Amino acid sequence: MSLPPLVEPAAELTIDEVRRYSRHLIIPEVGMAGQKRLKNAKVLVIGAGGLGSPALLYLAAAGVGTLGIVEFDTVDESNLQRQIIHGQSDVGKSKAQSARDSILETNPNTNVVLHEVRLDNDNVFEIFEQYDLIVDGTDNFATRYLVNDAAVLLGKPYVWGSIFRFDGQVSVFWAEHGPCYRCLYPEPPPPGMVPSCAEGGVLGVLCASVGAAQVTEAIKLLTGIGDPSLGRLNIYEALDLNWRALKVRKDPNCAICGENPTVTELIDYESFCGAITEEAADAAVGSTISVKQLSEWIKLKDNGEKDFQLIDVREPNEYEINRIPGSVLIPKADFQTGVALEKLPQDKQLVFHCKSGVRSAEVLAIVKGAGFSDAVHVGGGVVAWVDQIDPSQPAY
Numbered sequence: 484m485s486l487p488p489l490v491e492p493a494a495e496l497t498i499d500e501v502r503r504y505s506r507h508l509i510i511p512e513v514g515m516a517g518q519k520r521l522k523n524a525k526v527l528v529i530g531a532g533g534l535g536s537p538a539l540l541y542l543a544a545a546g547v548g549t550l551g552i553v554e555f556d557t558v559d560e561s562n563l564q565r566q567i568i569h570g571q572s573d574v575g576k577s578k579a580q581s582a583r584d585s586i587l588e589t590n591p592n593t594n595v596v597l598h599e600v601r602l603d604n605d606n607v608f609e610i611f612e613q614y615d616l617i618v619d620g621t622d623n624f625a626t627r628y629l630v631n632d633a634a635v636l637l638g639k640p641y642v643w644g645s646i647f648r649f650d651g652q653v654s655v656f657w658a659e660h661g662p663c664y665r666c667l668y669p670e671p672p673p674p675g676m677v678p679s680c681a682e683g684g685v686l687g688v689l690c691a692s693v694g695a696a697q698v699t700e701a702i703k704l705l706t707g708i709g710d711p712s713l714g715r716l717n718i719y720e721a722l723d724l725n726w727r728a729l730k731v732r733k734d735p736n737c738a739i740c741g742e743n744p745t746v747t748e749l750i751d752y753e754s755f756c757g758a759i760t761e762e763a764a765d766a767a768v769g770s771t772i773s774v775k776q777l778s779e780w781i782k783l784k785d786n787g788e789k790d791f792q793l794i795d796v797r798e799p800n801e802y803e804i805n806r807i808p809g810s811v812l813i814p815k816a817d818f819q820t821g822v823a824l825e826k827l828p829q830d831k832q833l834v835f836h837c838k839s840g841v842r843s844a845e846v847l848a849i850v851k852g853a854g855f856s857d858a859v860h861v862g863g864g865v866v867a868w869v870d871q872i873d874p875s876q877p878a879y
């Protein structure tokens with residue numbers, strides 16, 4: 484379905500702008516009118532991370548006049564493998580400011596507006612209202628549902644993208660003309676089911692494919708060229724170098740854009756998406772030790788004053804990156820299938836850890852259910868261990 488352009492054309496382009504955008508201007512479908520629409524456009528990008536990096540650079544290069552950035556975080560060395568808007572000298576700096584510097588280097592005509600906050604219920608409307616179009620480059624479900632609901636309630640379109648390992652997804656959501664994100668995904672995945680990129684990894688260059696596809700959709704919407712991916716879920720598989728599209732229908736029972744909506748205002752997205760299952764949270768109460776305690780326990784064990792078995796429930800490739808001394812590796816999946824339970828020592832206290840404490844809490848729930856009532860897990864996992872106890876090991 485083609486839609487009218489989102490934006491009216493700006494009054495004119497300067498001589499410099501005509502030179503800069505000449506390769507756009509000679510595309511008949513874009514032409515002066517299309518480029519002037521881009522100049523007049525106000526686009527908000529949420530997150531200057533994996534997707535936001537290419538999205539912001541290409542939106543700026545394309546001549547989008549005003550670019551807003553919502554981002555609260557600072558640049559970490561592990562971001563540089565994919566977040567190409569930031570460089571080595573930006574490590575430790577505000578991502579929003581680092582992104583602005585790169586954008587202005589790419590196109591000094593861009594009016595860059597920084598929102599150096601975490602997007603939340605209190606600021607989302609005020610921020611969204613200032614823009615014609617939103618590009619979601621975030622990596623967590625709580626923010627995705629917040630973005631969707633705020634966009635539906637304000638009647639705004641947005642371009643959504645997601646990445647995981649080798650695969651990406653892109654779609655356009657606009658409840659007034661088609662489905663919304665909740666029509667496609669009515670509920671977030673159960674906590675722990677879908678690992679984040681920090682947990683599961685992502686091929687850096689995948690961000691370029693997916694971020695560029697998001698910008699393509701943004702340009703189509705702003706200028707009215709082509710058919711935007713409204714009602715179309717585009718799926719990219721990097722290993723096959725293949726895009727395919729699935730139809731997405733507007734759900735008449737959608738909680739927010741359906742015929743009888745039950746969501747009429749913003750909700751508590753953190754608890755809606757729950758970072759951890761209820762069973763895992765219950766199991767962890769009173770059975771969580773800190774990395775400092777673990778380090779004491781390891782000393783006592785070395786002196787023969789305490790006995791326990793430390794079990795790392797991450798994946799083998801994570802175990803190769805860093806590990807806590809004395810741990811044995813039994814991945815979480817082996818507890819879920821039950822095969823791990825037979826391997827567990829019956830005569831020792833069990834201490835579980837993972838990367839950050841989510842997977843180990845889930846395993847704790849399983850082993851406590853199997854009768855290992857004195858088992859504990861390590862809050863903050865190996866991330867906290869490297870941070871607080873052994874900075875000589877690499878973090879990831």
Ligand SMILES: Nc1ncnc2c1ncn2[C@@H]1O[C@H](COP(=O)(O)OP(=O)(O)OP(=O)(O)O)[C@@H](O)[C@H]1O
Nearest residue numbers: 530531532533553554555556601602621622626681
């Ligand atoms: N609610 C939010 N408000 C503002 N920015 C957000 C929000 N949620 C996520 N982001 C930002 O979106 C970006 C997502 O980028 P990306 O998926 O590459 O993850 P990352 O957090 O940088 O990396 P990793 O999770 O691997 O450490 C991050 O920079 C993150 O700070």
Ligand SMILES: [Zn+2]
Nearest residue numbers: 663666737740
């Ligand atoms: Zn919907």
